Amino acid sequence: MSIVLPTRPVGRTKLSVPELGFGAAPLGNLYxxxxxxxxxxTALAALQGGITHFDTAPYYGFGxxxxxxGDAVRGxxxxxxxxxxxxxxxxxxxxxxxxxxxxxxxxxxxxPVYDYSFNGVMASWEASRQRLGLARIDIxxxxxxxxxxxxxxHEVSFRQLTRGGGFRALEELRSSNEISAFGxxxxxTAICLEAMDHAELDVILLAGRYTxxxxxxxxxxxxxxxxxxxxxxxxxxxxxxxxxxxRTRSTAPVMIAFRxxxx
Numbered sequence: 001m002s003i004v005l006p007t008r009p010v011g012r013t014k015l016s017v018p019e020l021g022f023g024a025a026p027l028g029n030l031y032x033x034x035x036x037x038x039x040x041x042t043a044l045a046a047l048q049g050g051i052t053h054f055d056t057a058p059y060y061g062f063g064x065x066x067x068x069x070g071d072a073v074r075g076x077x078x079x080x081x082x083x084x085x086x087x088x089x090x091x092x093x094x095x096x097x098x099x100x101x102x103x104x105x106x107x108x109x110x111x112p113v114y115d116y117s118f119n120g121v122m123a124s125w126e127a128s129r130q131r132l133g134l135a136r137i138d139i140x141x142x143x144x145x146x147x148x149x150x151x152x153x154h155e156v157s158f159r160q161l162t163r164g165g166g167f168r169a170l171e172e173l174r175s176s177n178e179i180s181a182f183g184x185x186x187x188x189t190a191i192c193l194e195a196m197d198h199a200e201l202d203v204i205l206l207a208g209r210y211t212x213x214x215x216x217x218x219x220x221x222x223x224x225x226x227x228x229x230x231x232x233x234x235x236x237x238x239x240x241x242x243x244x245x246x247r248t249r250s251t252a253p254v255m256i257a258f259r260x261x262x263x
Contacts (some may be wrong), residue, residue, distance in 0.1 A: 003050030028061020116193025141185030207235030
């Protein structure tokens, strides 16, 4: 890597990440197909640019993004990889081709199924390690928990985390040093404050809620994170390109990480 970016610590952990990270949803063919070669070249260019934090998820292309991220970073040193739990990928032989599903043009024949329970979190973590082809995942985020995603089923999903052992699974993985940190990866702030009453979160990946167009999270969430020393990773700080392109074109966010509140 020819460039070294400034780093920030992740919560109270010993882990640090660069101020700019790579959001790998596009590597899962978000909104348009990307070849394996282009995906690899994109990730390698990021590495050359000093980016050593890659964020992915099982949901991104239904396993495709994780496979591509793992293939790109495997063998490189000092790489921080984060992925997510909350959805399991179930094989579905009826899926044919690479048509759009949930915005991803992926050929991977899997359907995402929500599961935030102890067993679901553990199964998701192990499956992600296999898809990534990596012995270790540094950060696990609980993906898309909250009323924005689950509506009337929110209480059921959240109980899986609290009473069903989802948070306990993450705490066990952290205490046994299988992961360095865990938190939430969400698009809403209320669930972050709710979750902080139930678990000691190291980091929150907050997408679209602290941007050039929206700063309501400054009123409650960011001060709460500063008090608890919970880091924030900002996803889509430029509203995914909407200020440059308008609403007619979809672009994928990069991530900027900072500790507690922005300086």
